[in-house]
Amino acid sequence: MGSKWSKDDALIWMSGGSLVLGFLMVAGLILVIVVHGLGGFWPRELTRYELRDGRIVLGHEMSRVSVRTTNAAGGRTEAYRLRVRTGDRARYPDEYIWLEEGRVAARDAPREAVVVEQVRGGDYFGFLDSFVDDGAVVARGYEAVRAHYLEQSPELERLRRQRALSIVLSSVDGRQQAISLANVQRIYAPNAMTTWTRVQHYLVSAWSYLWTPPRDDNRLGGVYPAIFGTAAMVILMSIVVMPFGVLAAFYLREYGKPGPFLNAVRIAVNSLAGVPSIVFGVFGLGFFVYFLGGTLDRQFFPADLPEPTFGRGGILWCALTLALLTLPVVIVAVEEGLAAVPSGLREASHALGATRFETLWRVVVPVVLPSMLTGLILSVARAAGTVAPLMITGVVAFSAALPVDGAWPFVHLEREFMHLGYHIFDTGFRPDGGEASLPMAYTSTLLLLSIVVALNAAAIGLRSRLRRRYSLAAA
Amino acid sequence: MTERARGRRMDRRRMLDLLVGRLAALGGVVLILTILSVFAVIMWVFYPLFTSPFTSPAEYPWGVSGPDGTASGYPILPLISGTLKGAVYTLIFAVPVSVLAALYASQFLPRVLKERLKPLVEIMAAVPSVVLGFIGGVWLAPFLASHVFALFLAPVFISGAVVAVFLIRHYAPVRFRAFTHPGREIWLLLVALLAGGWLALECGTLLEAAWLRAGYETWFEESLGLTFTQRNAIVVGMVMGLAVTPIIFTLSEEALSAVPRSFLEGSVSLGATRWQTAVRIVLPAAGSGILAAVLLGFSRAIGETMIVLFISGNVPVLDWSAFTGFRALSASVALDLPNAARDDTLYRVLFFAAFLLLVSTFAINTVAELVRRRLRRRYA
Incomplete structure (x- = not known):
């Protein structure tokens, strides 16, 4: 037996508990993101529900919630409701419906039920009826249509243009719908899939998520333009922020003489670091977009006025706004690197007759290059995750045109662009009927989170390696 | 040559x-x-807002409440109140957690573990606010809204579980004591927290079965006379609390670790326990540093946009209830500025809102910086 326990030791445990609590909550939220985000591509089972009133519904069961009701006598009953995605917008415009579980008479998973991913119009759930070639039915029934479709699919792209091919589908309650093959992205029968084909399906879906543009109002498809836009904006921002950040850090650590001006610069850096991101956005709108952009328009594009060219939100203004936001990040990182350079190195260089610039260029800069890289990585991570200021300086939910393409002048700085973070906002924050876009939002959240965490981990790793090196050099 | x-x-x-x-x-x-x-x-x-006479009450930017209580114009007072409400609930959640955690990390955690903790905290601080906002609004808010009793029970049950695990370990025979190295109790704490949380969920479900006749909205209305919305100040406080916790934790930990060792040694040699030393000697000595940390967390919470945008519900109200949402200045700017025509009254009012954010955060940051400097001078 131990001695009598003391209250103080219990309190120490409580304080340790709050440390663990903070990590546990963040880990829990990240776990939710990972599970939902990774689960989005897995083919869900299609269930057929036969209701007591004779209706038949085919769909994915998305969730099951309990509902408590009190009857007139005061007795309580607990019932369950199912949230079902029907994939049938002709009948259910919202696509999602509630089913009372008590009213479901029977349910099964028909092997022949298929999901048709359409280029326009979302997913359709139903059964393959017939294959129509220029008005003539060439195949009928699940196996025949499937064989026909698979036979054509290698040269689908060519066939789509040449002939009026279409597939007739019948919905679960017998209505027929023809879908032109030109509008078919992919057909699969989730209930008939083996584990291996499911894995294949998963990988193909994940790949096309990364490399295709969004479909159906961002609810389906990929995020390629958002990834591209984020990358382009971040690169533009780095081009602006790195020279200024490095110069300012050089001034603060190497060139600046102690005095009121140096203090003012330091205060400016600290103040800039504390400005809320949304305020930078407001400044960007007032100064970059309307003032600078408006001036540019009057000087260089007067023919297009009053239609603005640069005088509205665009990728350049977003990049400049975020450059202001990340300037302190770069400065702090480079300053830390400069502070760690042993003063003996500088003194030795000066003693050999080198000027300050020569010392800086030949001795100091090679040593702080990794710190500059750290600053660059951290600022890129910060910029990739910042959304609020972009919302008012030129990000859009959907844009068909990329900021860089084959049309002269190749880089279109004035264009509005898609951004991964804003894509999360757009798909995750829809006031009505928003759940259709939620799987997409989870996946994009996971992608953004992975990018930002990976960048930060890289920066942290780089910095700790650097610190070890300096501590060895000092020893 | x-x-x-x-x-x-x-x-x-x-x-x-x-x-x-x-x-x-x-x-x-x-x-x-x-x-x-x-x-x-x-x-x-x-600036023109303050010089031009307003042509009609509808253009009055602060919002005019009409005789029937409806507001016209762009009411900015509820937005200020909402911003403060969000920031205060954030601190209510974040300050106890992060200051206690900092106390533990600085006083009771072995150096090696502390060094391993730092990158984790840094990664935590780097999680984008749009990610936290999204998961808070879409997952956590509905989850908490259907487990309100469990939420109320959780603090009690989790503390209880921590004490229980502590006692079990204390009275266990020495050879059965797991994790005897200092700092390793973290793993036991993890178990305690998970167990406490799970127990709270189970008991919450039991209470629901006993008390709840319809949903929570009805229960709040009938039993407490309160309005309950899914996106409320508690969820904002928790999620935004997680966003500011790394800031408050890091700066507090710095301040606590900067307290000279002689203070600790003096206190312990006079017979104080480790906890007494930590709370009565170290905590007050680092007080101003912790105050600065809390102020910086407060200013971050005021300026935070994406989290309040997703979770607060964005309904302008003046009440400070924990179970209703609010609308903050930052979220209003983000939502309305894209639709405001240039040089319109709305456009100018939103710039004024941004100015309020800028000035308040600037003032708070400056005070925090001054407080920190004073501390640094004292122990330099």
Whole structure:
């Protein structure tokens, strides 16, 4: 037996508990993101529900919630409701419906039920009826249509243009719908899939998520333009922020003489670091977009006025706004690197007759290059995750045109662009009927989170390696 | 090489040195100009609000409440109140957690573990607010809204579980004691927290079965006379609390670790326990540093946009209930500025809202910086 326990030791445990609590909550939220985000591509089972009133519904069961009701006598009953995605917008415009579980008479998973991913119009759930070639039915029934479709699919792209091919589908309650093959992205029968084909399906879906543009109002498809836009904006921002950040850090650590001006610069850096991101956005709108952009328009594009060219939100203004936001990040990182350079190195260089610039260029800069890289990585991570200021300086939910393409002048700085973070906002924050876009939002959240965490981990790793090196050099 | 040629080369070297020096100074000038122009541009835009006479009450930017209680114009007072409400609930959640955690990390955690903790905290701080906001609004808010009793029970049950695990370990025979190394109790704490949380969920479900006749909205209305919305200040406080916790934790931990060892040694040699030393000696000594940390967390919470945008519900109200949402200045700017025509009254009012955010965060940050400097001087 131990001695009598003391209250103080219990309190120490409580304080340790709050440390663990903070990590546990963040880990829990990240776990939710990972599970939902990774689960989005897995083919869900299609269930057929036969209701007591004779209706038949085919769909994915998305969730099951309990509902408590009190009857007139005061007795309580607990019932369950199912949230079902029907994939049938002709009948259910919202696509999602509630089913009372008590009213479901029977349910099964028909092997022949298929999901048709359409280029326009979302997913359709139903059964393959017939294959129509220029008005003539060439195949009928699940196996025949499937064989026909698979036979054509290698040269689908060519066939789509040449002939009026279409597939007739019948919905679960017998209505027929023809879908032109030109509008078919992919057909699969989730209930008939083996584990291996499911894995294949998963990988193909994940790949096309990364490399295709969004479909159906961002609810389906990929995020390629958002990834591209984020990358382009971040690169533009780095081009602006790195020279200024490095110069300012050089001034603060190497060139600046102690005095009121140096203090003012330091205060400016600290103040800039504390400005809320949304305020930078407001400044960007007032100064970059309307003032600078408006001036540019009057000087260089007067023919297009009053239609603005640069005088509205665009990728350049977003990049400049975020450059202001990340300037302190770069400065702090480079300053830390400069502070760690042993003063003996500088003194030795000066003693050999080198000027300050020569010392800086030949001795100091090679040593702080990794710190500059750290600053660059951290600022890129910060910029990739910042959304609020972009919302008012030129990000859009959907844009068909990329900021860089084959049309002269190749880089279109004035264009509005898609951004991964804003894509999360757009798909995750829809006031009505928003759940259709939620799987997409989870996946994009996971992608953004992975990018930002990976960048930060890289920066942290780089910095700790650097610190070890300096501590060895000092020893 | 002749003397002259060498002299010319020397000149060129000096010129280059001078040039780069000037260029670096230019970097400094750009920085100063940037922060000044942020203030200047925003003030320039909203200034006409204060000079032009308003043509009709509808254009009155602060919002006019009509005889029937409806507001016209763009009411800014509920937005200020909402911003403060969100920030205060954030601190209610974040301050106890992060200051206690910092106390533990600085006083009771072995150095090796503390060093391993730092990158984790840094990663935590780097999680984008749009990610936290999304998961808070879409997953956590509905989850908590259907487990309100469990939420109420959780603090009690989790503390209880921590004490229980502590006692079990204390009275267990020595050879059965797991994790006897100092700092390893973290794993036991993890178990305790998970167990406490799970127990709270189970008991919450039991209470629901006993008390709840319809949903929570009805229960709040009937039993407490309160309005309950899914997106409420508690969820904002928790999620935004997680966003500011790394800031408050890191700065508090720094301040607590900076307290000279002699303070600790003096206290312990006089017979104080480790906890007494931590709370009565170290905590007060680092008090101003912790205050600065809390202030910086507060200013971050005021300026935070994406989290309140997703979770607060964005309904302008003046009440401070924990179970209703609010609308914050930052979220209003993000939602309404894209639709405001240039130089419109709405446009100017939103610039004024941004100005309020800028000035308040600037003031708070400055105070925090002054407090920190005083602390640093004291122990330098």
